[in-house]
Amino acid sequence: MKTRDRILDVSLRLFNEEGEAHTTTIDIANELDISPGNLYYHFKGKDQIIAELFEQFQLALGQTLKAPVEQPLHQVFDSVEDNWYYLYVVLEELYQYRFLYHNLDDLLRRYPKLKRSFRRLIDGKREALTAIIESVLEDASRPPTQVQLSALIENMTLQLTYWLNYDRLLHDEQDAEMSIHQGVLQLLTMVAPYLGEDQIDFYRQCEAIFEGMLKAKK
Amino acid sequence: MKTRDRILDVSLRLFNEEGEAHTTTIDIANELDISPGNLYYHFKGKDQIIAELFEQFQLALGQTLKAPVEQPLHQVFDSVEDNWYYLYVVLEELYQYRFLYHNLDDLLRRYPKLKRSFRRLIDGKREALTAIIESVLEDASRPPTQVQLSALIENMTLQLTYWLNYDRLLHDEQDAEMSIHQGVLQLLTMVAPYLGEDQIDFYRQCEAIFEGMLKAKK
DNA sequence: GTCTATATTTAGATAGAC
DNA sequence: GTCTATCTAAATATAGAC
Numbered sequence: 001m002k003t004r005d006r007i008l009d010v011s012l013r014l015f016n017e018e019g020e021a022h023t024t025t026i027d028i029a030n031e032l033d034i035s036p037g038n039l040y041y042h043f044k045g046k047d048q049i050i051a052e053l054f055e056q057f058q059l060a061l062g063q064t065l066k067a068p069v070e071q072p073l074h075q076v077f078d079s080v081e082d083n084w085y086y087l088y089v090v091l092e093e094l095y096q097y098r099f100l101y102h103n104l105d106d107l108l109r110r111y112p113k114l115k116r117s118f119r120r121l122i123d124g125k126r127e128a129l130t131a132i133i134e135s136v137l138e139d140a141s142r143p144p145t146q147v148q149l150s151a152l153i154e155n156m157t158l159q160l161t162y163w164l165n166y167d168r169l170l171h172d173e174q175d176a177e178m179s180i181h182q183g184v185l186q187l188l189t190m191v192a193p194y195l196g197e198d199q200i201d202f203y204r205q206c207e208a209i210f211e212g213m214l215k216a217k218k
Numbered sequence: 219m220k221t222r223d224r225i226l227d228v229s230l231r232l233f234n235e236e237g238e239a240h241t242t243t244i245d246i247a248n249e250l251d252i253s254p255g256n257l258y259y260h261f262k263g264k265d266q267i268i269a270e271l272f273e274q275f276q277l278a279l280g281q282t283l284k285a286p287v288e289q290p291l292h293q294v295f296d297s298v299e300d301n302w303y304y305l306y307v308v309l310e311e312l313y314q315y316r317f318l319y320h321n322l323d324d325l326l327r328r329y330p331k332l333k334r335s336f337r338r339l340i341d342g343k344r345e346a347l348t349a350i351i352e353s354v355l356e357d358a359s360r361p362p363t364q365v366q367l368s369a370l371i372e373n374m375t376l377q378l379t380y381w382l383n384y385d386r387l388l389h390d391e392q393d394a395e396m397s398i399h400q401g402v403l404q405l406l407t408m409v410a411p412y413l414g415e416d417q418i419d420f421y422r423q424c425e426a427i428f429e430g431m432l433k434a435k436k
Numbered sequence: 437g438t439c440t441a442t443a444t445t446t447a448g449a450t451a452g453a454c
Numbered sequence: 455g456t457c458t459a460t461c462t463a464a465a466t467a468t469a470g471a472c
Contacts, residue, residue: 022324025465026466034437036467041437045467102321103239106321109239151403166380242446258448
């Protein structure tokens, strides 16, 4: 593995674990057992490292968010399990690059260009969630009004953006997998009340998946 | 107004507007037309300023969050308008000290003792929301299950914590009052589907309040 | 590509006169 | 209480040898 890539890998890990603001170029170099001078040979500075990590993040998440919009409905996302799995993947990608959200205000002040990209990703989330919700609610017994639907989507988009921050605030050092599963459960709960008669069945499935995950951990 | 209090006031404003990480003691002194030395006569440093601002925040919000728990049910919080107004006040207090949430990760790393307090405030939000929801849903035609109820409360607590961050990410420089009103609308929308027959009426009221606020602005 | 040594910048903080 | 002048510490970044 090339030094350049090792720098990116270790930077991502340290940013996530120790905080980006608190991680210096020296820390990264030390962790890799290389000199600061060497690090500056590969990257102009911390800024460039962050820019490249963000690029990775944007590409990966952007791809993932397109899936439910482009897939023909009811071909892939037709069961609770499918949606569960999909949301799990999205949250996992957010988790991998979670440092980006931990001090977002400062990050966007230092790199104002990222703002556009963050907003595009939010748009992507909104579109993905809309596709999923429309598919799930297609034969809902008590469908939401138009106002309710758009507020529901917005609440889910916010939840998908800040769940990991919220969970971390409540219990730091929480197991990542658990945290993500719970995030998915919280998201799907928002949809549940619209499902009417199927509601009990829907919940049984959600809980079954959640408990299945719990067992798989042990 | 004493210099000490002016320092606190200006610091709060600069932290909110320019970002805490980006605001130095020199900036604060300049804004007040006093010398850095003078600032350090009144406060040991930036840390102490932040600590006192947080203390103010905690006291104010903590008080507010107790209200719905301590009030006899159906005495104060018995109409949509009452709840709307209450949630508006809570969000406004969060807005006044919004800098605390803008780089929360870094803040908690530098002042680890604040973590306990933040969690207590979250608990306070959860309890306040529980009291409100129970009162609102008391004669709901389609009450949530126990699982749904606790997930609903948790989603609302998260929303109450991160709505201002989310809204700022979407449209910076947004009018504060509008942002807060929309946050309240988003929160109450989460409860709507459980209201059944009253649902349409509930929404009409919410929208009426929202539009009333819009007009009042002009 | 990698190292050592050093320069630059900036924020945080203090000393001592008035 | 307030000022001027100055110090310290830490992070970013560069120069030049190997």
